[in-house]
Amino acid sequence: MADVNRGNRPLSPHLSVYRPQITSITSILTRITGNALVVAGLMIAWWFLAASSGPEYFDVANGFVTSWFGDLVLTLSVLGLWYHTLAGIRHLIWDNAMMLELDIAEKLGWACLIGSVVLTVLTLLIV
Numbered sequence: 772m773a774d775v776n777r778g779n780r781p782l783s784p785h786l787s788v789y790r791p792q793i794t795s796i797t798s799i800l801t802r803i804t805g806n807a808l809v810v811a812g813l814m815i816a817w818w819f820l821a822a823s824s825g826p827e828y829f830d831v832a833n834g835f836v837t838s839w840f841g842d843l844v845l846t847l848s849v850l851g852l853w854y855h856t857l858a859g860i861r862h863l864i865w866d867n868a869m870m871l872e873l874d875i876a877e878k879l880g881w882a883c884l885i886g887s888v889v890l891t892v893l894t895l896l897i898v
Contacts, residue, residue: 793880800884801858804851811848814841849894854887 789795814836821832835841861879864870870879 793877797858797861797880797883801855804855804858807851808848808855811844811851814844846891846895850887850891853890853894854883857883857886857890 818832818836821829836845861883864879865876870876
């Protein structure tokens with residue numbers, strides 16, 4: 772085995788070594804929104820199951836879903852759904868080896884972030 776002088780370097784890349792970039796942040800947000808949508812989906816499934824279980828149980832679930840916390844979760848779910856959709860479209864574009872240049876990739880990242888906020892506001896205004 773080669774004698775490697777590691778010195779004081781970290782053994783693997785660490786967050787303190789790299790500057791956050793819009794492409795890495797949007798990648799992390801895609802994973803976060805995907806997991807958050809699972810939680811929101813479970814909450815909605817619980818609400819539907821409660822509706823089919825009886826009025827007493829539905830009152831408990833409906834009270835939670837329509838509370839301020841439930842409204843917050845559902846509003847953030849709309850934001851997460853729009854963001855996850857736009858990020859998925861961005862990845863479909865990249866899968867076709869298009870728009871991979873760094874400046875365009877950064878613009879697509881900003882488009883996902885800004886577009887998801889705009890589409891969320893429009894969705895909440897319409898609904």
